Amino acid sequence: MSKVAKPMESLKTSKPHPVTILGVKELILPDKDFDALLLLPVEPIIQSEDFLTRVREFVKANQVSLFTPIFTYMNQLVMAYVAPDLEIIQPACFWSDPTCPSAELGTDVTVFAAPWGKTALCVGGDVFQPQYARTAALKGCQIMINCLWQDDESWLMAGPWSMAQGNSIALYVSGQSGGQWVAPCQLTRDNSGFGLEAIDLEELVRSYSLFPVFDSLNRDFYRQYREELLR
Amino acid sequence: MMQRIVPLLGRRLQKHLDDSIINACFEQLPSATHGDFISPLHNKVTISALQIELIKYTNLTQWIKDVDQYMKEACVEQTHLVCFPELFGLSLLFLLLPFRMGLKLNALLSKKKTNQDPKKKPAPSINVAALWESFDFLYHKYMYIMSKFAQRYHVYLSTGTVWVLESGRIYNRHVLLDPLGKVIGTQDKLHLVKEEIDMGFSTGKTLTVVKTPIGNIGLCVCMDATYFETFKVASALGADYMLVPIGNMEHYDHYLAYRGVQSRVSETSLIGIKSALVAKSTFPLLFTGKAGVYYPMEYKESVESRTYDQRDCIRVTLDLEDIRSFHSNIFCLPNKEFNGKYLRVLIQDT
Numbered sequence: 001m002s003k004v005a006k007p008m009e010s011l012k013t014s015k016p017h018p019v020t021i022l023g024v025k026e027l028i029l030p031d032k033d034f035d036a037l038l039l040l041p042v043e044p045i046i047q048s049e050d051f052l053t054r055v056r057e058f059v060k061a062n063q064v065s066l067f068t069p070i071f072t073y074m075n076q077l078v079m080a081y082v083a084p085d086l087e088i089i090q091p092a093c094f095w096s097d098p099t100c101p102s103a104e105l106g107t108d109v110t111v112f113a114a115p116w117g118k119t120a121l122c123v124g125g126d127v128f129q130p131q132y133a134r135t136a137a138l139k140g141c142q143i144m145i146n147c148l149w150q151d152d153e154s155w156l157m158a159g160p161w162s163m164a165q166g167n168s169i170a171l172y173v174s175g176q177s178g179g180q181w182v183a184p185c186q187l188t189r190d191n192s193g194f195g196l197e198a199i200d201l202e203e204l205v206r207s208y209s210l211f212p213v214f215d216s217l218n219r220d221f222y223r224q225y226r227e228e229l230l231r
Numbered sequence: 232m233m234q235r236i237v238p239l240l241g242r243r244l245q246k247h248l249d250d251s252i253i254n255a256c257f258e259q260l261p262s263a264t265h266g267d268f269i270s271p272l273h274n275k276v277t278i279s280a281l282q283i284e285l286i287k288y289t290n291l292t293q294w295i296k297d298v299d300q301y302m303k304e305a306c307v308e309q310t311h312l313v314c315f316p317e318l319f320g321l322s323l324l325f326l327l328l329p330f331r332m333g334l335k336l337n338a339l340l341s342k343k344k345t346n347q348d349p350k351k352k353p354a355p356s357i358n359v360a361a362l363w364e365s366f367d368f369l370y371h372k373y374m375y376i377m378s379k380f381a382q383r384y385h386v387y388l389s390t391g392t393v394w395v396l397e398s399g400r401i402y403n404r405h406v407l408l409d410p411l412g413k414v415i416g417t418q419d420k421l422h423l424v425k426e427e428i429d430m431g432f433s434t435g436k437t438l439t440v441v442k443t444p445i446g447n448i449g450l451c452v453c454m455d456a457t458y459f460e461t462f463k464v465a466s467a468l469g470a471d472y473m474l475v476p477i478g479n480m481e482h483y484d485h486y487l488a489y490r491g492v493q494s495r496v497s498e499t500s501l502i503g504i505k506s507a508l509v510a511k512s513t514f515p516l517l518f519t520g521k522a523g524v525y526y527p528m529e530y531k532e533s534v535e536s537r538t539y540d541q542r543d544c545i546r547v548t549l550d551l552e553d554i555r556s557f558h559s560n561i562f563c564l565p566n567k568e569f570n571g572k573y574l575r576v577l578i579q580d581t
Contacts, residue, residue, distance in 0.1 A: 093566050093569045094564035094565070094566050094569070095564065105566055105569075106569075107566065107568040107569050107572065108569060108572050109569075125561055125564070128498070128561045128562050128564075129562070129563075129564055129566075130459040130463075130498050131459075131569070131570060131573040132569075132573075134459075134573065134577065135569075135572065135573040135576050135577075138576045138577060139576060154528060157489070158494065158497050158528050158561075162490075162494035162497075162498075165490045165494075166457065166458075166459065166490075166494070185484075185486050185487055185490070190486075191484050191485075191486040191487055192486050193486065212425065213457060213458075215425065215428075216422040216423055216424065216425075216428075216454060216457075216458075217422070217458070217577075218421050218422055218434050218435075218436075218458075219577070219578050219579065220434070220436050221421050221434070221435070221436055221437070221438070221460075221464075222460055222574075222577055222578050223578050224436060224437060225438070225460075225464045225467070226574060226578070227467075228463065228464045228467030228468060229460060229463060229464065229467075229570070229573075229574055229577075230567060230570050230571060230574060231463075231467050231565075231570070
């Protein structure tokens with residue numbers, strides 16, 4: 001078996017305290033501590049032309065970091081991370097919606113350095129494509145922000161929960177019922193992966209040894225079946 | 232000392248597993264009432280996934296009688312395929328008294344280990360590959376016995392796994408037999424757990440999908456179901472369903488157990504058949520798990536055993552035509568350009 005990199009080990013976080021993402025229903029500054037705000041979705045897809053402009057203005061005025069729900073932007077379905085010094089726009093790469101049939105797909109997942117650690121965005125049903133989270137994790141992603149309108153338990157288990165377990169990453173999922181963390185089982189006392197209020201990234205790195213998924217990747221096997229994995 | 236004792240034990244076990252003794256054990260079984268293998272009607276295939284409870288077998292007659300009982304339960308009505316769990320072939324080792332005594336010792340040591348200082352370095356793992364030479368016959372003997380069961384019950388039989396040496400390397404191998412007892416497919420475990428890596432095991436490099444009258448059967452082993460790549464390759468090679476024998480040496484936890492097959496089948500639209508090796512809490516080795524049949528979440532609800540430490544058998548009938556016509560609306564969405572980038576990152580192709 002070839003020597004494999006352990007993405008979790010290569011990550012250094014500049015913030016020692018647990019990462020708190022605060023879900024808000026409107027662009028109003030809450031009276032609570034947080035590392036980033038997340039605008040909760042009130043509809044599956046925002047199709048307002050000035051949405052991103054309003055987000056930028058809010059971020060600039062309040063000097064905060066903010067994750068958006070899904071909106072249409074330059075003929076794509078996207079999510080954005082907007083901070084005073086950084087803006088990331090992530091298009092959906094697999095998932096499309098019947099209300100936007102002509103939306104173009106993206107071709108890669110961007111992993112960026114947020115103040116707390118390496119982060120990626122995941123638009124809607126891209127969370128059900130296992131190669132999406134795998135690619136992000138292999139690029140060093142620790143935290144993934146996913147907006148999933150349909151967020152009942154069976155969907156959460158099949159998508160975000162499964163991605164968290166298979167890649168040792170934590171996902172913050174926002175949907176109709178609000179926002180919540182979905183973490184690797186070993187990070188929660190009851191092994192459910194649910195119920196955390198914040199993610200301690202040092203704990204995430206430490207707990208990797210309890211289920212070191214990347215240590216067992218069999219790259220010789222994957223090389224043999226490039227064509228099959230490309231489909 | 233180990234180097235002197237192990238060959239001795241190997242020779243002793245070989246005597247217990249002489250073909251004439253095996254044949255005599257089969258002759259003691261009541262005559263089988265099963266007719267010839269009947270091809271599936273209207274593409275409907277009946278499969279039994281066994282949940283086998285590990286016990287300390289003291290003689291081969293007892294071992295064969297017990298397996299025959301499992302087969303009888305599995306084949307209570309027309310059955311096409313019976314699946315055994317991971318590592319079941321190794322239960323033949325218990326025929327040796329020193330192994331049974333070793334189990335007791337292991338249980339005592341495990342208790343002691345839990346009281347140890349966690350910072351203390353763990354004892355180095357034994358390199359099984361170097362020692363297994365004396366037991367390499369076990370693979371062939373296990374196949375000899377299981378092929379007799381396949382013939383006796385006229386079914387396809389997934390043997391679960393047993394260790395095998397090949398060119399000095401040791402593999403955890405899953406074997407599929409046809410109703411004539413012939414080997415029609417083998418699969419070496421592709422993704423090893425840390426303990427197996429430490430023990431000197433090697434990984435398989437290819438994935439086997441066997442085309443049979445009861446469907447295209449993909450083979451894998453336990454931890455392979457943690458990686459969606461295994462199921463994705465099997466699906467691309469035309470598999471209808473995957474056989475996943477497991478032998479989990481950890482306390483049962485619903486969430487930890489959920490990390491494997493259920494997610495994989497939803498992601499790839501395959502069906503997963505899981506057979507499990509289990510043991511009661513009083514047994515000196517810890518094995519837990521649930522046999523079950525797992526369907527993609529959009530297809531239908533999965534079925535699995537209600538217990539994780541007792542014998543059981545999960546029987547289902549699969550409709551091959553229905554399986555083949557099922558397509559997910561959520562998973563398996565295409566994007567060749569993205570997949571190309573994923574693949575380059577995955578195989579570290581710069």
